[in-house]
Amino acid sequence: MLKQSLELQSIKNIVALLPYQYHQELTSVLMNHFVQEIRLRPNQSIEVVLAGESFFLRNTLFNEADATFVLNQLSQHSIYAFEEELRHGFLTLRGGHRVGIAGEAVVEKGVVKTIKHIRTFNIRISRALEKVSVPYLQGLYEGRWKTSIIAGPPQSGKTTILRDLAKIMSNGYERLNIPPQKVAIVDERSEIAASFEGTPQHDVGKRTDVLDRCPKAEGMMMLIRSMSPNVIIVDEVGSEADIRAIEEAASAGVAVLCSAHAKSMNDLEARGIISSDTFEGILLLNDKKEGHFVHKKRGKL
Incomplete structure (x- = not known):
């Protein structure tokens, strides 16, 4: 019942962002479909995106007045946060x-x-899916967590797996004799823990500390100094500074699990992400959210 009530409250919060005339149909859609996105565009019908397909709400035409309404609803969450987040292009x-x-x-x-x-x-629409990382645990953990990359194209499930890993690492996983660890997340874009006013909105484990909205390279060093983690999780690495910070963390005995945009090993190599010998494992996902482990020199493990 608790899970159901939270889902209903979540639906109400989403629907409340839009003017009243959209509420009935949008509520029905959210209750009866596994919605991933609701896209609002000027002078266009409202698009509802599901897995692999989309459709438009009937008799809708999102206009300038509707856009103003949505902005007013969003700003009520926090005027300061609203102004700060605008330049990043999203709000949580x-x-x-x-x-x-x-x-x-x-x-x-x-x-x-x-x-x-x-x-x-x-x-x-954010949903925390449980146990999605379990099929990959034996490739990521061998008596200890290995510094690894989870790579794949957009919407291949990289962040979802990282989020689930954080919870499993933090709480432990008895089935595979994996002990609990101190976990730290540098959540530069608030996508892993989805913190709202400093509080993670997803369950990322009871031994997990989250540094929200902080640049990854700087955040990793801050957390090593302040929170003494066993494992650090970061999303979407790519810069030279990110890679150097991962190398420093590994040299300090801290494992790092990170994600990166890439459709293939060639993409990772072209971007220089796997040039470092620090990475011990690479999990490559496809657009069907299926993954396999690869080695940067010897092909599939």
Whole structure:
């Protein structure tokens, strides 16, 4: 019953972002479909995205007044956070749901300062799926957690697996004799723990500490100094600074599990992500959310 009530409350929170005339149909859709995204575009019908397909709500035409309503609803969560998050292009809501925004970027000295004339929104429905990382545990853990990359194209399940791994690492997994560990998450884009006002909205384990909205390279060093983790989890690495920080963490005895955008080993190699000998395992996912382990020199393990 608790899980059901939370789901119903989550639906109410999402529906409340839109004007009243959309509530009935949108509520029905959310209760009867596994919705991934709700896309709002100016002078277009509202699109509902499911796994591998989408459809449009009947008799809807999202207009400028509707966009203003959505913005007013979003800003009620926190005026300060709203202003700060605009320049990142998204906002995180209670429950871990994320609203991507698009409009006119205000750029100063090559840096996006904020976004104005916001008319486009992408409401991404957040769900924590349990045990999705279990099929890969024996490749990631061999008496200890191995510093590893989870790679794949967009929406292949990278972040979902990292989130589930955080919980398993933190709580332990008796079936495979994996003991609990101190886990730290550098959640630069609030996608793993989906923190809202400092509190993770997803269950990432009882021994997990989250540093939200902090650049990955700097955050890893901060957490090593302040929280003494056994394992660090970060999402979407790619810069040289990220790789150097992972190398430093590994040299300090801290395992790092991270994700990276890549469709193949060639992509990882071209970006220089796996040039470091620090990485011990690579889990490559495809667009069907299926994964296999590979070795950067010898092919599939």
